Amino acid sequence: MMKTDEIKEEIKKFLSKYIKKTDLEDDMELFTSRLINSLFAMQLVLYLEKQYKIKVENEDLDIKNFNTINLITAFVERKI
């Protein structure tokens, strides 16, 4: 089982490929602050599915699962 900090670091590393101008903080709002665009939303889904071998389903489509690094990490932990 991966540790929370490991998941968080991996997600942060992935995000930093796309958000190059900002120091990413764990509770920084990603979508509602428009830090990242709608195209990236699907890239994030694909990343999470591939990296953690999980399936992001219809019912998972909730901004509360994806809006910050902390929320994404918690979502991944629930799924794996």
Add this chain to the structure above:
Amino acid sequence: MKIELSSSQSEKKEKFIAFVNNEITPYADQFDRNEKIPKEIIQHLTSHEYAGMILPDKEGNHNSDMISYGLLCEEIGKASASLLSIITVHGMVGQSLLKWGSSFQKEYWLPKLAKGEAIGAFALTEPHIGSDAKNIGTSAIFSNGSYTLNGKKKWISCGQMADIFLIIAQCDGKPSAFLIEKDQPGLSILPIHDMMGFKSAMLAELHLDGCIVGEKNLVGRLGFGFSHVGTTALNHGRYCIGWGGVGIAQACLDASLDYTAKRKQFGTYLKDHQLIKRMIADMVTNIKAARMLCYHAGYLNETGDPDLIMETSIAKYFASKIATKAANDAVQIHGANGCSSKYPVERYMRDAKILEIIEGSNEIQQVIIADYAY
């Protein structure tokens, strides 16, 4: 790194070529003139044997892979870009449901889409909204357990024939996706004719006037209709159109090779004129480059890699651009004959231009690609 087709993919490719050569190519000009393609052909092509190959069968098994699907798109695009656009939008609906549909939507619609029993179409564009997709005007209002949709959609490929539409609307400011059947009260379908290209893509305008659908028609969740459902659809569309661009360019090359080997000017076959060779060389090189971009996008699609979104945009952008260049050059090589409907290259030229506009204009692709580079 290994870049070669598997034996299964090679076998499928041969089968696709044979089917397209026998069933589509001989009739493609006729489809274009009549602005119509028989539904039986579309149903056959959308079956599990062909385009339905990437949807699960009744046991939930996938029949094929995205590279094989791309090879099919290339062959269809080579014969009839209009038909490719119909297969494209049908696939966009299937892929969106496969990823984001409810259990009911998957169980009910996917087998029908995979067998060609239902034909799908994607409706995002509106009379006043093209690339600016986030500002669509079609509205969905939720009340008493149902959604009421109002608005207009335009340039909807296969709109005249589709059985089911995946429609993007704003629900309380949240972009959302809905499935609407063709005979739903409140939905009118108006055929569009006299287009420059894609003449047999059976385009239509959709009018939604108080069209009421249940909660079971919502695809995904409210607010995720564009970012997730729409992006899934458009990514698939771009993949198909990229391969279709390779197909048109290859058709232009084949026609040009044939023509230049038979026609003489100044006592010499055209193929021996150096300025003709320059155009042929550009076609050959660009086609190879575009096909490699499509293979790469297909590989990433197959492996579910997050880079697939960007690489598919790049493949679509480049392939559609070189298809237009190949078609321009093919018409130039054919001279006055190339401007006549007696030769297919004029159709290739009309259709290739459309590839640069649909599934996200090439200017939008350029913005996406450049932003990614920064």
